[in-house]
Amino acid sequence: MTRTQMTRPDVVERPRTPHRRTPEGPRAAGRRRETLAGYLFLTPWCVGVLLLTLGPMLVSLYLAFTDYNLFDTPRWIGLRNFRDMFADDRWWHSVRVTLEYVLVGTPLKLAAALGVALLLVRPRRGQGFYRSAFYAPSLIGASVSIGIVWRSVFQDDAVVDRAMRFVGWDAGGWVGDPDWSLPTLVTLTVWQFGAPMVIFLAGLKQVPRELYEAAEVDGAGVWRRFRSITLPMISPVLFFNLLLELIHSFQVFTSAVVLGGSGGGAGGPADSLLVYTWYLYEQGFRNLRMGYASAMAWMLMLGIGLLTAVLFRTQRGWVHYEEGTDAR
Amino acid sequence: MSVRRSVRGPRGLRAAGAAVAALALLAAGCGGGDPDGGTVTIRYSWWGAQDRAELIRKTIALFEKDHPHIKVKTDFAEYADFWSKFNTQAAGGNAPDVFQNSVAFLRKYGEKNLLLDLNAQVEAGNLGMDDFRAGLDKAGEVDGRLLGVPVGGNTFALVYNPEAFERVGVTPAAGWTWDEFDAAVHKISAAEGDLYGASDNGGVMYLYDLYLRQNGKAFFTADKKLGFTEADLRQWWGAHYADNKAGDLVPAKKSEQIKPKSSVSGDLSAAEFTWDNFIVRYAAETDTELALAPVPTTDGTRTGQYISSLMLSGSARTQHPEEVAEFIDFMVHDPEVGKTMGYNRGVLPTNAQFDAYEPTGVDAQIAAYEKSVTGVIEPITPHPAGADVAEAAFLRIYAEVALGKTSVDDAVTQFFSEAKTALGS
Structure with missing residues (x-):
């Protein structure tokens, strides 16, 4: 109407x-x-x-250059927040933790998504069921409840600990172990590969069957067909997924807080789960350093923006858009 | 054509206008209306677990029955989340009318003028400050302003496993020393079994505060700085780390993994320093019998102990200061409230409530312990603003030492740097 x-x-x-x-x-x-x-x-x-x-956003840009404790009037201090940041060991540590999470988690997640999408692309019985089943975790993934479930699965004397002891490895709870808490968080994100999987599925369906048939006639094996046909054909989708997941992972918050918060103050044992956004939150809302937190937020935005720009630059080398379509 | 459009145009406009009006109405609806029929609604929030929430709701029912014109809206969260939420609300000028507070935060929020000075309400007769037990009536006063009213008193203590201490022939008693404590801990750890002598409390700010006070210092000075040197802290953390490495104290990884239980309630250790009302929670988490003992001393007499307390404070921006005062008055004086709450927030603050409640089980242990230390209680120094941040850093940074992630020297430097930022000195 x-x-x-x-x-x-x-x-x-x-x-x-x-x-x-x-x-x-x-x-x-x-x-x-x-x-x-x-x-x-x-x-x-x-x-x-x-x-x-x-x-x-504009206010936070202004606050990034001030000393602001939430209650008193912000005081202009120029670039001091940014200088403090580079001198702050915990800030560097949070950058390291976040990078580790992103650089390990994202490729694994995309690999899992693509792998399962390849299995599910061929029509077969119960296909709809499998697709829904694999997609389900990403529907509930960002919720607090699933973080709690994850924590209780990987806690001391819980399912994983007992299973590991059964095979002779007594490691105790993963969540409380500074060396294993981050891998636990990574498994949580990898488990939520449903969303990129659905996008991969759509991409895979677009690949013309004739290409595979022709390749098969020429004697190309499974791996060769994947490398030379599937990957280039779905590279725009891969690029899209990579971009989306990277940006998304840099902003990880809920799951890290729930997993790391078993002792009251999140961040995990020995700060092993001190992801960037949590450190930002802690500085802003617990330590009442809202100016510093705002500066951190803009730094994160700059970082993600820079990474996105670099990725867009590289796409000419490996992303192939089919000519004649308006994929661009 | 143009005739039809000229009709339709305004109708589209009108529809859009209606949509905007509806939105405005909706927004107004969210803002909350006026008190209707003389009823006043006050918002009350606190930190704590579910058990506390259930008890508090019962006390609110008592209050609403007694004050039919006041409705109380409640909200609660765990300690750390409570303060994040409170900070956000207060920054937006929307703090709860009345809320749980503690001595540690009086300065912090008092200096920001967020706390209601209750003296005016005392003078107006809406709030009685009589009948408080010793040491509590002045606990909420900072620089002449009454910023909080105690709802319970807590004293630091050693929660320990009496059976384990008996086995090594040590009975903790008033005036015992750190050497005796260390020897007992070593013996328990060395004995057969998985039990460690004590939890590693090197990162507990309040324990270090007591130790410093025994030596004529304190964690915070009156002029809002740290009351000890880097060398002092190197010695304290170094000693704990050495005991930890020697196998006398619970290894840090184990105590991290047993969370959210504590090492003592998870049956990892035989002793742990904490506030005496924590024994309520610990006793519920383990089948092992636990008891309370006084803090060891350096010179055989001085423990440095003081009563800390949970309080109720009002928001300086509340529209209903009288009702807030009436609410606090009821919560600290009404005997039924005392009977309902028990020692959930510490030993009851007024004689009326203290006498009305007959403690049993762990509450009886707390009562006996509090009575036993009355003679050694010293006055408390209100913490400077930022003390809570320094406390959290103290705990976190020592945990990194104990986990072997950083050296004692680096940790001390890190703590002093973070504390300097937090205390703004």
């Missing part, structure tokens, strides 16, 4: 030029009213973006 109303003027007034000289004509007035109506309908969204996203 709304859409027809809004598009109709254009359709009716296809021969626009004659009317240009009389902008105050009744039709133009009607159009302006409709434009206004359109903007009015957009208001809730605009208000949301302005008040909840853009406004806070």
Whole structure:
């Protein structure tokens, strides 16, 4: 209903030029009213973006250059927050932990997603069921409850610990072990490979069957077909997934906090789960250093932006867009 | 055509206008209305576990029955989350009207003018500060302002396993020394079995505070700085780390892995220093019998102990200071409230409540312990702003030492640097 109303003027007034000289004509007035109506309908969204996203972002940009404890007026201190950051051992540590999480977790997750997608792409019985089953974890993945489940699975004397003892490895709880807590977090993200898997599935279905048939006639094996046909053909999808997952993983928060919070203060044993966003939160809301936290947030944004730019640069080398389609 | 459009246009406009109006109405609805029919609603939040929440809800029911014109909206969270949430709410000018607080935060939030000075309400007769047990009536006063009213008193103690100590022939008693404690711990650890003599409490700020006080110092000075040197801390952490490596104290990895239980309630250790009301929780977590003992001394007499307390504070921005005062007054004086809460937040603050409640089980142990240390209690110094951050850093950084992730020297440097930032000195 709304859409027809809004598009109709254009359709009716296809021969626009004659009317240009009389902008105050009744039709133009009607159009302006409709434009206004359109903007009015957009208001809730605009208000949301302005008040909840853009406004806070600008304020936090300002706060990044101030000393602000949430209660007193922010005091301008120039670049000191950024200088403090580079001198802060815990900040470097949080960068290390986050990078480790991203650089180990993302490739594993994408590999798992692609692997399972390859298994599920061929039509077979119960396909729908398997797809849903593999997709399910990513629906609930970011929730607190699944973090709690994960923690109780990997805790002292819990399922994993007992199973490991059964095979003769008494490591105790993984969550409480500074060397094993991060791998536990990584397994949690890898387990949620459902979302990229669905995208891979869509990509795989686009690959023309003739290519495989021709390759088979030429005697290409499974691996060769994967390397020379599948990978290049789905490279745009792979690129998309890689980008999305990287950006997403840098912002890991909930699962790390729930896993690391078994002792009250999150961060895990010996700060082994001190992911960037948690350290930011701790500085801002617990230590009341909101200026420092804002500076950290912008640093993270810069980092992710830089990485994205680099990835876009590299795509010419390995991402192949089919000519003639509007994939670009 | 143009006629139809000119009709439709305004209708579209009107619909959009209606949508905006509806949104505005919705937003207004979220803001909460006026008190209707003379009923006032106050918001009350606290930190603690589910068991505390159940007891507090019962006491609120008692209050609402007694004060039908006041409704109490509640909210609670675990300790650390509570403060994050409180900070956020307070920064937005939306702190709860009345909330749980402790001595450690009076300065911090008092200096930010977030806490209601209750003296005016005392003068107006809405809040009685009489009948408090010794050491508690002045506990909430900072620089002449009354910023909190105690709902319970806690004293630091050793929660220990009496059977294990008996086996090595040691009975903890008032005036015992660190040497005696260390010897007992060593013997228990060396004996057969998996039990360690004590948890590694090297990172517990309050314990180090007591040790420093026994030696004429304190963790924080009156001028809001650290009251000890890097050399002092190197010695304290170094000694704990050495005992830990020697196998006398619970290895850090094990105590991390047993969380959320503590080492003593997880049957890993025979002794642990903590606040005396923690024995309530610990006793519920283990079948092993636990008891309370006084803190060891350096010179055979001075323990450095003081009463800390959980409090109720009002928000400086509350619209209902009178109702807040009435609420606090009821919570600290009403005997039924005392009977309901027991020692969940520490030993009951007023004589009326203390006498109304007949402690049994672990509560009886706490009562006996508190009575036994009354003679050695010293006045408490209110913590400076940022003390909570320093406390968390102290615990975290020592845990890294114990886990072998950093050296004692580096850890001490790190702590002094973080404490300096936190205390703003």
